[in-house]
Amino acid sequence: MRYAIKIGYDGSHFNGFAMQPDKKTVEGEILKRLLKTGIIKSRRESRFQYAARTDKGVHAFGNVIALDAKANPVKVLSEMENIWCTGYATVKEGFNPRHAKAKIYRYYLINEGYNIKEMEKAAKLFEGRHDFSSFSRRDARNPIREIYSVRLHAGKIIKIDFLAPSFLWNQVRRITAAIIAIGMEKASIESIKRALNGERINFGIAKAGNLVLLDVVYEGLSFEKITPDEIFLRREIYKDALDYIMNATHSRNVGLTKPVE
Protein backbone atom coordinates (compact mmCIF):
# COMPACT_ATOMS: atom_id res chain seq x y z
CA MET A 1 0.00 0.00 0.00
CA ARG A 2 1.21 3.49 -0.79
CA TYR A 3 0.65 6.16 1.85
CA ALA A 4 0.77 9.93 1.69
CA ILE A 5 1.46 11.47 5.11
CA LYS A 6 1.20 15.12 6.06
CA ILE A 7 4.16 16.11 8.14
CA GLY A 8 4.52 19.10 10.43
CA TYR A 9 7.77 20.11 12.13
CA ASP A 10 9.44 22.76 14.21
CA GLY A 11 12.19 23.76 11.82
CA SER A 12 14.36 25.28 14.54
CA HIS A 13 15.40 21.78 15.58
CA PHE A 14 16.68 20.63 12.20
CA ASN A 15 19.21 21.40 9.50
CA GLY A 16 16.42 21.68 6.96
CA PHE A 17 14.26 18.96 5.44
CA ALA A 18 16.58 17.14 3.06
CA MET A 19 18.87 14.40 4.33
CA GLN A 20 22.54 15.28 4.86
CA PRO A 21 25.30 13.10 6.25
CA ASP A 22 25.96 13.66 9.98
CA LYS A 23 23.28 16.34 10.29
CA LYS A 24 19.90 16.14 11.92
CA THR A 25 17.30 16.75 9.23
CA VAL A 26 13.56 16.10 9.02
CA GLU A 27 13.91 13.58 6.22
CA GLY A 28 16.84 11.89 7.97
CA GLU A 29 14.90 11.50 11.24
CA ILE A 30 11.81 10.20 9.45
CA LEU A 31 13.76 7.60 7.48
CA LYS A 32 15.68 6.53 10.57
CA ARG A 33 12.38 6.01 12.39
CA LEU A 34 10.76 4.13 9.48
CA LEU A 35 13.75 1.83 9.12
CA LYS A 36 14.21 1.23 12.84
CA THR A 37 10.57 0.27 13.34
CA GLY A 38 10.60 -2.00 10.30
CA ILE A 39 7.85 -0.01 8.54
CA ILE A 40 10.13 0.08 5.51
CA LYS A 41 13.15 -2.04 4.58
CA SER A 42 14.94 0.57 2.53
CA ARG A 43 14.36 3.99 1.13
CA ARG A 44 14.51 2.66 -2.40
CA GLU A 45 12.13 -0.25 -1.86
CA SER A 46 9.58 2.03 -0.18
CA ARG A 47 9.87 4.56 -3.03
CA PHE A 48 10.10 7.31 -0.42
CA GLN A 49 9.34 10.77 -1.86
CA TYR A 50 8.45 14.20 -0.53
CA ALA A 51 6.70 17.37 -1.65
CA ALA A 52 8.95 20.19 -0.48
CA ARG A 53 12.56 20.45 0.49
CA THR A 54 12.23 23.26 3.04
CA ASP A 55 15.32 25.25 4.04
CA LYS A 56 17.04 25.09 7.39
CA GLY A 57 14.85 26.80 10.00
CA VAL A 58 11.63 26.77 7.97
CA HIS A 59 8.63 25.16 9.71
CA ALA A 60 5.78 23.10 8.28
CA PHE A 61 2.29 21.95 9.22
CA GLY A 62 1.57 20.09 6.03
CA ASN A 63 4.57 18.99 4.04
CA VAL A 64 3.82 15.65 2.39
CA ILE A 65 5.81 12.45 2.16
CA ALA A 66 4.80 9.29 0.31
CA LEU A 67 6.00 5.74 0.78
CA ASP A 68 5.06 2.10 0.21
CA ALA A 69 4.54 0.23 3.46
CA LYS A 70 2.75 -2.87 4.72
CA ALA A 71 1.24 -0.98 7.66
CA ASN A 72 0.09 2.59 8.14
CA PRO A 73 3.19 4.55 9.22
CA VAL A 74 1.20 7.19 11.15
CA LYS A 75 1.63 5.59 14.55
CA VAL A 76 5.41 5.31 14.50
CA LEU A 77 5.75 8.75 12.93
CA SER A 78 3.57 10.24 15.68
CA GLU A 79 6.09 9.43 18.37
CA MET A 80 8.91 11.67 17.19
CA GLU A 81 10.28 14.84 18.69
CA ASN A 82 9.47 18.09 16.92
CA ILE A 83 8.01 16.20 13.95
CA TRP A 84 4.25 15.51 13.82
CA CYS A 85 1.77 13.74 11.56
CA THR A 86 -1.06 16.08 10.67
CA GLY A 87 -2.89 13.86 8.18
CA TYR A 88 -2.73 10.76 6.00
CA ALA A 89 -4.28 9.16 2.93
CA THR A 90 -3.82 6.01 0.92
CA VAL A 91 -2.82 6.83 -2.63
CA LYS A 92 -2.32 5.27 -6.03
CA GLU A 93 0.81 3.31 -6.93
CA GLY A 94 2.35 6.13 -8.91
CA PHE A 95 1.60 9.00 -6.53
CA ASN A 96 4.49 11.45 -6.35
CA PRO A 97 3.98 14.22 -3.76
CA ARG A 98 6.06 16.64 -5.81
CA HIS A 99 3.29 16.90 -8.35
CA ALA A 100 0.99 19.10 -6.32
CA LYS A 101 -1.87 21.31 -7.38
CA ALA A 102 -0.57 23.99 -5.04
CA LYS A 103 1.79 24.65 -2.19
CA ILE A 104 0.90 27.21 0.45
CA TYR A 105 3.50 29.11 2.44
CA ARG A 106 2.88 31.70 5.15
CA TYR A 107 5.41 34.27 6.30
CA TYR A 108 5.00 35.84 9.78
CA LEU A 109 6.24 39.32 10.55
CA ILE A 110 5.83 41.57 13.60
CA ASN A 111 4.21 44.82 12.43
CA GLU A 112 6.73 47.46 13.35
CA GLY A 113 4.97 50.30 11.59
CA TYR A 114 5.42 49.22 8.00
CA ASN A 115 3.65 50.93 5.12
CA ILE A 116 0.97 48.28 4.64
CA LYS A 117 -0.69 49.88 1.61
CA GLU A 118 2.58 49.79 -0.31
CA MET A 119 3.30 46.24 0.84
CA GLU A 120 -0.08 45.16 -0.52
CA LYS A 121 0.70 46.80 -3.83
CA ALA A 122 4.08 45.08 -3.91
CA ALA A 123 2.57 41.69 -3.06
CA LYS A 124 0.16 41.97 -6.01
CA LEU A 125 3.06 42.45 -8.43
CA PHE A 126 4.29 38.93 -7.82
CA GLU A 127 1.03 37.29 -8.80
CA GLY A 128 0.92 35.70 -12.23
CA ARG A 129 3.73 34.52 -14.50
CA HIS A 130 7.10 36.28 -14.18
CA ASP A 131 10.84 35.87 -14.40
CA PHE A 132 11.81 35.21 -10.78
CA SER A 133 15.59 35.28 -11.33
CA SER A 134 15.97 38.16 -8.87
CA PHE A 135 13.74 36.35 -6.40
CA SER A 136 15.34 32.94 -6.15
CA ARG A 137 18.64 31.22 -5.75
CA ARG A 138 19.81 30.03 -9.13
CA ASP A 139 19.52 26.32 -9.87
CA ALA A 140 18.81 24.21 -12.93
CA ARG A 141 15.14 25.14 -13.03
CA ASN A 142 13.41 27.64 -15.29
CA PRO A 143 13.07 30.96 -13.42
CA ILE A 144 9.87 31.76 -15.31
CA ARG A 145 7.15 30.71 -12.86
CA GLU A 146 3.55 31.32 -12.00
CA ILE A 147 2.32 32.34 -8.55
CA TYR A 148 -1.45 32.10 -8.08
CA SER A 149 -1.66 34.57 -5.23
CA VAL A 150 0.33 36.61 -2.71
CA ARG A 151 -1.98 37.87 0.01
CA LEU A 152 -1.13 40.09 2.92
CA HIS A 153 -3.11 40.00 6.19
CA ALA A 154 -2.15 42.94 8.36
CA GLY A 155 -2.59 43.06 12.11
CA LYS A 156 -0.18 43.25 15.01
CA ILE A 157 1.37 40.38 13.10
CA ILE A 158 1.55 40.62 9.33
CA LYS A 159 1.03 37.35 7.50
CA ILE A 160 1.90 36.93 3.86
CA ASP A 161 0.38 33.89 2.14
CA PHE A 162 1.87 32.49 -1.03
CA LEU A 163 0.07 30.04 -3.27
CA ALA A 164 1.70 28.45 -6.30
CA PRO A 165 2.01 25.04 -7.95
CA SER A 166 5.70 25.07 -7.00
CA PHE A 167 8.38 27.44 -5.77
CA LEU A 168 11.99 28.04 -6.65
CA TRP A 169 14.78 27.78 -4.09
CA ASN A 170 14.48 30.68 -1.55
CA GLN A 171 11.73 32.21 -3.67
CA VAL A 172 9.29 32.93 -0.84
CA ARG A 173 11.98 34.38 1.41
CA ARG A 174 13.38 36.59 -1.37
CA ILE A 175 9.96 37.90 -2.38
CA THR A 176 9.19 38.54 1.29
CA ALA A 177 12.42 40.51 1.71
CA ALA A 178 11.38 42.70 -1.22
CA ILE A 179 7.90 43.26 0.24
CA ILE A 180 9.47 44.15 3.62
CA ALA A 181 11.85 46.59 1.90
CA ILE A 182 8.81 48.26 0.33
CA GLY A 183 7.10 48.37 3.73
CA MET A 184 10.16 50.08 5.20
CA GLU A 185 10.33 52.42 2.20
CA LYS A 186 13.82 51.18 1.41
CA ALA A 187 12.87 50.01 -2.08
CA SER A 188 10.46 51.24 -4.73
CA ILE A 189 7.57 49.53 -6.47
CA GLU A 190 9.36 50.47 -9.70
CA SER A 191 12.45 48.47 -8.74
CA ILE A 192 10.31 45.37 -8.18
CA LYS A 193 8.70 45.82 -11.58
CA ARG A 194 12.12 46.11 -13.18
CA ALA A 195 13.34 43.01 -11.36
CA LEU A 196 10.29 41.05 -12.52
CA ASN A 197 11.13 42.12 -16.06
CA GLY A 198 14.55 40.56 -15.98
CA GLU A 199 16.83 43.14 -14.36
CA ARG A 200 18.92 41.54 -11.61
CA ILE A 201 18.27 43.27 -8.28
CA ASN A 202 19.08 41.79 -4.88
CA PHE A 203 16.43 42.64 -2.26
CA GLY A 204 17.97 40.29 0.31
CA ILE A 205 16.42 37.26 1.94
CA ALA A 206 13.94 37.16 4.84
CA LYS A 207 14.85 34.95 7.77
CA ALA A 208 13.85 31.30 7.66
CA GLY A 209 12.44 30.96 11.18
CA ASN A 210 9.33 33.01 10.36
CA LEU A 211 8.29 30.93 7.37
CA VAL A 212 5.83 28.03 7.52
CA LEU A 213 4.87 25.58 4.78
CA LEU A 214 1.17 25.52 5.60
CA ASP A 215 0.02 22.87 3.19
CA VAL A 216 0.39 21.02 -0.07
CA VAL A 217 -2.81 20.39 -2.02
CA TYR A 218 -3.49 17.62 -4.55
CA GLU A 219 -6.16 17.17 -7.18
CA GLY A 220 -8.87 14.81 -5.94
CA LEU A 221 -7.02 13.76 -2.79
CA SER A 222 -8.25 14.47 0.69
CA PHE A 223 -6.43 13.54 3.86
CA GLU A 224 -7.69 12.21 7.16
CA LYS A 225 -6.84 14.97 9.60
CA ILE A 226 -4.79 14.37 12.71
CA THR A 227 -4.32 17.03 15.37
CA PRO A 228 -1.13 16.30 17.27
CA ASP A 229 -1.33 16.80 21.05
CA GLU A 230 2.00 18.57 20.96
CA ILE A 231 0.56 21.37 18.83
CA PHE A 232 -2.32 21.81 21.30
CA LEU A 233 0.18 22.03 24.14
CA ARG A 234 2.43 24.52 22.39
CA ARG A 235 -0.48 26.73 21.42
CA GLU A 236 -1.60 26.75 25.04
CA ILE A 237 1.89 27.35 26.42
CA TYR A 238 2.54 30.36 24.17
CA LYS A 239 -0.98 31.69 24.75
CA ASP A 240 -0.36 31.52 28.49
CA ALA A 241 3.09 33.05 28.03
CA LEU A 242 1.62 36.13 26.41
CA ASP A 243 -1.30 36.44 28.81
CA TYR A 244 1.04 35.97 31.67
CA ILE A 245 3.79 38.34 30.62
CA MET A 246 1.37 41.04 29.52
CA ASN A 247 -1.16 40.95 32.33
CA ALA A 248 0.68 39.22 35.11
CA THR A 249 -0.94 39.94 38.41
CA HIS A 250 0.58 36.83 39.72
CA SER A 251 -1.54 35.91 42.66
CA ARG A 252 -4.67 36.01 40.51
CA ASN A 253 -3.20 33.97 37.71
CA VAL A 254 -2.11 31.09 39.87
CA GLY A 255 -5.20 31.05 42.05
CA LEU A 256 -3.31 31.73 45.21
CA THR A 257 -5.08 30.11 48.14
CA LYS A 258 -2.95 31.68 50.79
CA PRO A 259 -1.52 35.17 50.74
CA VAL A 260 2.20 35.07 50.07
CA GLU A 261 3.94 37.59 52.26
Added chain:
Amino acid sequence: MRYAIKIGYDGSHFNGFAMQPDKKTVEGEILKRLLKTGIIKSRRESRFQYAARTDKGVHAFGNVIALDAKANPVKVLSEMENIWCTGYATVKEGFNPRHAKAKIYRYYLINEGYNIKEMEKAAKLFEGRHDFSSFSRRDARNPIREIYSVRLHAGKIIKIDFLAPSFLWNQVRRITAAIIAIGMEKASIESIKRALNGERINFGIAKAGNLVLLDVVYEGLSFEKITPDEIFLRREIYKDALDYIMNATHSRNVGLTKPVE
Protein backbone atom coordinates in the same frame (compact mmCIF):
# COMPACT_ATOMS: atom_id res chain seq x y z
CA MET B 1 24.26 48.89 39.16
CA ARG B 2 22.74 45.53 39.96
CA TYR B 3 20.04 44.24 37.60
CA ALA B 4 17.45 41.53 37.98
CA ILE B 5 16.31 40.18 34.61
CA LYS B 6 13.39 37.89 33.94
CA ILE B 7 14.37 35.23 31.50
CA GLY B 8 12.15 33.01 29.37
CA TYR B 9 13.38 30.12 27.28
CA ASP B 10 12.30 27.21 25.14
CA GLY B 11 13.82 24.39 27.16
CA SER B 12 13.82 21.96 24.24
CA HIS B 13 16.87 23.71 22.84
CA PHE B 14 19.08 23.38 25.92
CA ASN B 15 20.65 20.86 28.24
CA GLY B 16 18.94 22.49 31.20
CA PHE B 17 19.62 25.83 32.83
CA ALA B 18 22.87 25.27 34.72
CA MET B 19 26.20 25.62 32.95
CA GLN B 20 28.00 22.41 31.94
CA PRO B 21 31.24 22.04 30.03
CA ASP B 22 30.73 21.41 26.28
CA LYS B 23 26.94 21.49 26.55
CA LYS B 24 24.53 24.15 25.41
CA THR B 25 22.73 25.42 28.51
CA VAL B 26 20.67 28.53 29.23
CA GLU B 27 23.13 29.86 31.78
CA GLY B 28 26.06 29.06 29.52
CA GLU B 29 24.54 30.92 26.55
CA ILE B 30 23.63 33.94 28.70
CA LEU B 31 27.11 34.21 30.18
CA LYS B 32 28.73 33.78 26.77
CA ARG B 33 26.58 36.63 25.44
CA LEU B 34 27.25 38.91 28.43
CA LEU B 35 31.00 38.33 28.20
CA LYS B 36 31.18 38.65 24.42
CA THR B 37 29.32 41.97 24.40
CA GLY B 38 31.40 43.32 27.27
CA ILE B 39 28.38 43.80 29.53
CA ILE B 40 30.33 41.90 32.19
CA LYS B 41 34.04 41.16 32.52
CA SER B 42 33.70 37.95 34.47
CA ARG B 43 31.05 35.89 36.14
CA ARG B 44 32.61 36.49 39.53
CA GLU B 45 33.01 40.25 39.17
CA SER B 46 29.40 40.58 38.02
CA ARG B 47 28.20 38.44 40.95
CA PHE B 48 26.01 36.53 38.52
CA GLN B 49 23.22 34.59 40.26
CA TYR B 50 19.97 32.92 39.29
CA ALA B 51 16.67 31.90 40.86
CA ALA B 52 16.01 28.42 39.55
CA ARG B 53 18.12 25.69 38.07
CA THR B 54 15.52 24.14 35.78
CA ASP B 55 16.05 20.62 34.45
CA LYS B 56 16.85 19.71 30.88
CA GLY B 57 13.73 20.23 28.74
CA VAL B 58 11.86 22.45 31.23
CA HIS B 59 10.71 25.82 29.85
CA ALA B 60 10.46 29.21 31.56
CA PHE B 61 8.77 32.56 31.07
CA GLY B 62 10.06 34.17 34.23
CA ASN B 63 13.20 32.66 35.67
CA VAL B 64 15.33 35.41 37.19
CA ILE B 65 19.02 36.20 36.93
CA ALA B 66 20.86 38.99 38.72
CA LEU B 67 24.15 40.64 37.83
CA ASP B 68 26.20 43.80 38.32
CA ALA B 69 26.70 45.67 35.06
CA LYS B 70 27.51 49.20 33.89
CA ALA B 71 24.69 49.15 31.33
CA ASN B 72 21.27 47.53 31.25
CA PRO B 73 21.82 44.02 29.84
CA VAL B 74 18.29 43.72 28.40
CA LYS B 75 19.23 44.73 24.88
CA VAL B 76 22.01 42.22 24.35
CA LEU B 77 20.00 39.49 26.07
CA SER B 78 17.05 40.20 23.78
CA GLU B 79 18.97 39.11 20.70
CA MET B 80 19.46 35.48 21.59
CA GLU B 81 17.89 32.39 20.09
CA ASN B 82 15.27 30.59 22.16
CA ILE B 83 16.07 32.77 25.19
CA TRP B 84 14.02 35.93 25.84
CA CYS B 85 13.94 38.80 28.31
CA THR B 86 10.46 39.13 29.77
CA GLY B 87 11.18 41.83 32.36
CA TYR B 88 13.83 43.73 34.29
CA ALA B 89 14.37 45.74 37.45
CA THR B 90 17.24 47.48 39.18
CA VAL B 91 17.86 45.95 42.59
CA LYS B 92 19.82 46.47 45.76
CA GLU B 93 23.50 45.54 46.06
CA GLY B 94 22.81 42.36 47.97
CA PHE B 95 19.90 41.05 45.91
CA ASN B 96 20.09 37.29 45.46
CA PRO B 97 17.38 35.90 43.15
CA ARG B 98 17.36 32.59 45.00
CA HIS B 99 15.67 34.22 47.96
CA ALA B 100 12.23 34.47 46.44
CA LYS B 101 8.86 34.91 48.07
CA ALA B 102 7.47 32.29 45.71
CA LYS B 103 8.18 30.30 42.58
CA ILE B 104 5.36 29.33 40.27
CA TYR B 105 5.48 26.28 38.04
CA ARG B 106 2.79 25.11 35.63
CA TYR B 107 2.49 21.58 34.27
CA TYR B 108 0.57 21.01 31.00
CA LEU B 109 -1.19 17.76 30.27
CA ILE B 110 -3.53 16.68 27.47
CA ASN B 111 -6.79 15.52 29.06
CA GLU B 112 -7.10 11.94 27.94
CA GLY B 113 -10.07 11.10 30.11
CA TYR B 114 -8.45 11.29 33.52
CA ASN B 115 -10.48 11.17 36.73
CA ILE B 116 -10.31 14.90 37.44
CA LYS B 117 -12.15 14.78 40.78
CA GLU B 118 -9.56 12.38 42.18
CA MET B 119 -6.70 14.42 40.72
CA GLU B 120 -8.02 17.48 42.49
CA LYS B 121 -8.18 15.57 45.75
CA ALA B 122 -4.63 14.35 45.22
CA ALA B 123 -3.37 17.84 44.40
CA LYS B 124 -4.76 19.18 47.69
CA LEU B 125 -2.77 16.62 49.68
CA PHE B 126 0.50 18.22 48.65
CA GLU B 127 -0.40 21.65 50.00
CA GLY B 128 1.18 22.59 53.32
CA ARG B 129 4.27 21.25 55.06
CA HIS B 130 5.25 17.64 54.35
CA ASP B 131 8.12 15.23 53.97
CA PHE B 132 8.73 15.24 50.21
CA SER B 133 11.34 12.45 50.21
CA SER B 134 9.17 10.33 47.89
CA PHE B 135 8.58 13.35 45.68
CA SER B 136 12.09 14.59 44.99
CA ARG B 137 15.50 13.44 43.98
CA ARG B 138 17.65 13.20 47.08
CA ASP B 139 20.22 15.92 47.64
CA ALA B 140 21.70 17.71 50.63
CA ARG B 141 18.54 19.70 51.33
CA ASN B 142 15.92 19.06 53.96
CA PRO B 143 13.03 17.12 52.37
CA ILE B 144 10.54 18.72 54.76
CA ARG B 145 9.08 21.56 52.70
CA GLU B 146 6.05 23.76 52.42
CA ILE B 147 3.98 24.17 49.27
CA TYR B 148 1.51 27.06 49.35
CA SER B 149 -0.83 25.68 46.71
CA VAL B 150 -1.30 23.01 44.06
CA ARG B 151 -4.18 23.96 41.80
CA LEU B 152 -5.64 22.01 38.94
CA HIS B 153 -7.41 23.70 36.01
CA ALA B 154 -9.19 21.10 33.91
CA GLY B 155 -10.13 21.59 30.28
CA LYS B 156 -9.06 19.90 27.08
CA ILE B 157 -5.65 20.66 28.54
CA ILE B 158 -5.15 20.13 32.25
CA LYS B 159 -2.87 22.66 33.93
CA ILE B 160 -1.45 22.09 37.38
CA ASP B 161 -0.04 25.18 39.10
CA PHE B 162 2.46 24.88 41.92
CA LEU B 163 3.32 27.72 44.25
CA ALA B 164 6.03 27.47 46.90
CA PRO B 165 8.93 29.50 48.27
CA SER B 166 11.28 26.91 46.79
CA PHE B 167 11.21 23.44 45.31
CA LEU B 168 13.38 20.36 45.68
CA TRP B 169 15.09 18.72 42.72
CA ASN B 170 12.44 17.07 40.46
CA GLN B 171 9.76 17.84 43.04
CA VAL B 172 7.16 19.27 40.64
CA ARG B 173 7.63 16.48 38.12
CA ARG B 174 7.41 13.75 40.80
CA ILE B 175 4.29 15.23 42.38
CA THR B 176 2.76 15.59 38.91
CA ALA B 177 3.50 11.93 38.14
CA ALA B 178 1.64 10.95 41.32
CA ILE B 179 -1.34 13.16 40.42
CA ILE B 180 -1.40 11.64 36.93
CA ALA B 181 -1.27 8.12 38.41
CA ILE B 182 -4.32 9.03 40.52
CA GLY B 183 -6.08 10.41 37.43
CA MET B 184 -5.44 7.11 35.63
CA GLU B 185 -6.56 5.16 38.70
CA LYS B 186 -3.16 3.48 38.87
CA ALA B 187 -2.45 4.74 42.39
CA SER B 188 -4.58 5.43 45.45
CA ILE B 189 -5.07 8.58 47.49
CA GLU B 190 -4.04 6.43 50.47
CA SER B 191 -0.65 5.69 48.92
CA ILE B 192 0.04 9.40 48.50
CA LYS B 193 -0.89 10.01 52.12
CA ARG B 194 1.48 7.27 53.23
CA ALA B 195 4.27 8.66 51.05
CA LEU B 196 3.78 12.14 52.51
CA ASN B 197 4.10 10.58 55.96
CA GLY B 198 7.54 9.20 55.30
CA GLU B 199 6.99 5.88 53.50
CA ARG B 200 9.15 5.67 50.38
CA ILE B 201 6.98 5.16 47.29
CA ASN B 202 8.08 5.83 43.73
CA PHE B 203 5.29 7.31 41.59
CA GLY B 204 7.63 8.01 38.69
CA ILE B 205 8.51 11.34 37.11
CA ALA B 206 6.46 13.37 34.62
CA LYS B 207 8.23 14.45 31.45
CA ALA B 208 10.19 17.68 31.49
CA GLY B 209 8.94 19.14 28.20
CA ASN B 210 5.47 19.90 29.59
CA LEU B 211 6.70 21.91 32.56
CA VAL B 212 7.09 25.69 32.62
CA LEU B 213 8.59 27.90 35.31
CA LEU B 214 5.98 30.65 35.05
CA ASP B 215 7.46 33.16 37.43
CA VAL B 216 9.52 33.98 40.49
CA VAL B 217 8.08 36.57 42.84
CA TYR B 218 9.96 38.82 45.26
CA GLU B 219 8.85 40.88 48.22
CA GLY B 220 8.51 44.54 47.27
CA LEU B 221 10.05 44.13 43.82
CA SER B 222 8.20 44.75 40.61
CA PHE B 223 9.63 44.31 37.15
CA GLU B 224 9.25 46.35 34.00
CA LYS B 225 7.49 43.98 31.62
CA ILE B 226 8.84 43.13 28.21
CA THR B 227 6.86 41.11 25.68
CA PRO B 228 9.25 39.45 23.27
CA ASP B 229 8.21 39.48 19.61
CA GLU B 230 9.23 35.87 19.32
CA ILE B 231 6.54 34.81 21.82
CA PHE B 232 3.90 36.73 19.82
CA LEU B 233 5.03 34.98 16.67
CA ARG B 234 5.04 31.53 18.21
CA ARG B 235 1.61 32.02 19.74
CA GLU B 236 0.29 33.03 16.34
CA ILE B 237 2.03 30.20 14.50
CA TYR B 238 0.65 27.50 16.81
CA LYS B 239 -2.78 29.12 16.86
CA ASP B 240 -2.80 29.04 13.05
CA ALA B 241 -1.47 25.48 13.10
CA LEU B 242 -4.43 24.28 15.10
CA ASP B 243 -7.01 26.31 13.20
CA TYR B 244 -5.50 25.17 10.00
CA ILE B 245 -5.17 21.49 10.77
CA MET B 246 -8.60 21.26 12.39
CA ASN B 247 -10.69 23.31 9.99
CA ALA B 248 -8.59 23.38 6.88
CA THR B 249 -10.69 24.29 3.92
CA HIS B 250 -7.60 25.45 2.21
CA SER B 251 -8.82 27.81 -0.42
CA ARG B 252 -10.73 29.84 2.17
CA ASN B 253 -7.84 30.03 4.57
CA VAL B 254 -5.34 31.35 2.11
CA GLY B 255 -7.73 33.73 0.38
CA LEU B 256 -7.44 32.06 -2.96
CA THR B 257 -7.95 34.62 -5.69
CA LYS B 258 -8.00 32.20 -8.55
CA PRO B 259 -9.49 28.74 -8.49
CA VAL B 260 -6.77 26.11 -8.42
CA GLU B 261 -7.65 23.29 -10.75
